Amino acid sequence: MSYAIEMRHIRKEFPGIVANDNITLQVEEGEIHALFGENGAGKSTLMNILFGLYQPDQGELYVHGKKAVINDPNDATRLGIGMVHQHFMLIDKFTVAENIILGREPKKHGLLDMAKAVKIVKELSEKYGLDVDPYQKVEDITVGMQQRVEILKTLYRGSDILIFDEPTAVLTPIEIKELIVIMKRLVSEGKSIILITHKLKEIFEACDRCTVIRRGKNIDTMSISETNPSDLASMMVGRKIHVQVNDAPYDPKEKVLEIEHLNVLDSRKVNVIKDLHLSVHGGEILGIAGVDGNGQTELIEAIAGLRKVKEGTIKLNGQDITNQKTRKIVEAGLGYIPEDRQKHGLVLDFTIGENMVLQTYYKKPYAESGVLKNKVITKKAEQLIQEFDIRTPSEKTLARSLSGGNQQKVIVAREVDRSPQLLIAAQPTRGLDIGAIEFIHGKLLDEKKKGKAVLLVSFELDEILHLSDRIAVIYEGNIIDIVNPKETDENELGLLMAGRKKGGAES
């Protein structure tokens, strides 16, 4: 029997690293095959080879049993291979139909035939149950619909082998369910699918078989029915994983953070936080769940003093910090793990040591009479590197050259070490793999046990459900409900996040 895709003994080197080392991938006709591995394991490299963006140094490709050479995406498209990119390859200002036909435009007398384009899009969208509006501009449609446009692009080009590159990273739980239904429908129409992911849940819900790769090497390929999540996870990281759960007793102390009548404008001067109330107590982790763009970013920026508050008050430890300077807020007891670790969390061209003292450099013992005490800083950095298991040659290494997980550990170390009363953790594990996630979750739980307040903002519902003592759901700039994680599930949260209050009524 021939495979839809067979990649034999693929090797690909980049300067300094071997991204793919003798990897073999066999995808059967009509299956959903997971390609599972940590960040940097070599999944994307492998798929980019299949899609013609990279050339392998060694190894062979077979498509439907025939040897193939794929020099560029055009070759891949001709062979019926289509890619649904993780970062959508869509042009915001073009309509859905224009995005789909771009590069293979239907023509009439040499001109664009948009009427025909719309007709083709409608037919495809009906055939595969992919609901889109061909006339709308991509910038005006939801992320879920954008993804359907990406899928339609590949179908329009006649692809029968579809690569999905971490497709669920940007979706809500409901959209993830819809996507899985779509993938199953595509398979029933005779397509074969490769799903790149580092999330276990999707594999068990959607896939038939799974290939695990680790550090550029093949680990195993197996049927999903013959394995289980914890085996698969250990296979991926190469050791046993302990899932961190919030099992310390919930014993809330006095209010640490108190927000009242908060109104905040976003960069376009739109009121994105509308009369928001929220308080966080010592000894608890409060999780904020919500779909991206509902005001999470603006809320935490307002607390951290990075964005102007239009109305309302924010109190930290009883002290009014509304519109105060960030340094003052930090000194009042704020720790902040920002959403974008490279942009706001670190000075990438500073050393680890310098990054460790970004908020404290001007104080004793790090500085005296206006002069930095480098020896003290070095010692501190070395201590934290040890304590937080940061993998680096030395504290003199530039933050830029660390991996994402280690960069995040530098930030967590710096913030936690100052022992702040309130720790804001925004997307603390975004893009990290299971090993690093486990570590950072552990540190957040430690803060709770020490009696500190933790405000956790995340798009990962599992993370929110596992760690929180209370979950506040944010929707269009307002906390529309606060729920107990032990009495709720993803479905209910998903509905709340979509703005539907309990009881099914749309708000």
Place this chain on the structure above:
Amino acid sequence: MSLFEVLTIIIPSTLLTAAPLIFTSLGGVFSERSGVVNIGLEGLMAVGAFTAAISTLGLERAGLGDASPWIAILIAAVAGGIFSLIHAVVSISFRADQTVSGVALNFLAAGLTIFLVKMIFDGKGQTPYISHNIDKISIPGLSKIPFIGPIFFQQVTYTSYLAILVSVFVWFIIFKTPFGLRLRSVGEHPAAADTLGINVSRMRYIGVALSGVFGGIGGAVYLVTITSNYSVTTIAGQGFLALAALVFGKWHPIGAMGASLFFGFAQALSITSQQIPYLDRLPSVIMLTAPYVLTLIVLTGFVGRAEAPKADGVPYIKGQR
């Protein structure tokens, strides 16, 4: 002097001065829609004007008479297209900073054309005057229409109407053809275009080359309709006005045309002010600076958030995320 009479002076003058700006800003549309910022429009106009001057002189000597300036415009288009390839190679193939490359283009054009003028004409700083311009005429038939005729169709040049027709044509190309869709796609999201098999570099080369062709035409039209000879001060700021018209017109061919007409109007005011009651009492310094002051006011005050193509000015590196 009645309003009607004022209009018969100022509208034809507007059309005359706007034509070079329209052509050049349309060139800018092609380049920037493809994702390459083109500060070099000024230089491209200079090359066009210089080429038009020496071509017309040569063609006149060859006895081509009234056809000379028209053929010269075509030669200038080719020269502009070729000269713009410097910008294309530097900014697309070598991914240099597009602003710096454009500025370099302007310096190079100014220096090179004057060097050549001095070389060809025995050290003189300017070319002789051409004897066959594209003259102001009354368009047969249309100019006889009461009221409208004298305002819009007398004392005008064909190049003005050609410019307006061409901008409609360019709009059509950019928004109604597969080529236009692809050109815009590489200016918005080159990586997306690349995955769909569109050759990003090739589209951008075409965009820049077209900006050269149109910039060359713009400079040539300026020479054969307005100045009649080439010197270092011939194209003083016209290219930058065209660039401003491009931004003011929001990278849209019809918008660029409208903005060019507006800037043409501002220049016409300063040229004709001596003939117009009240304006003739203002010091000429004010009227001469008016086009540029108006440009500043318009660009800062009325454009609002200018929506440039998303990848405008960003070199495309394959495989980079």
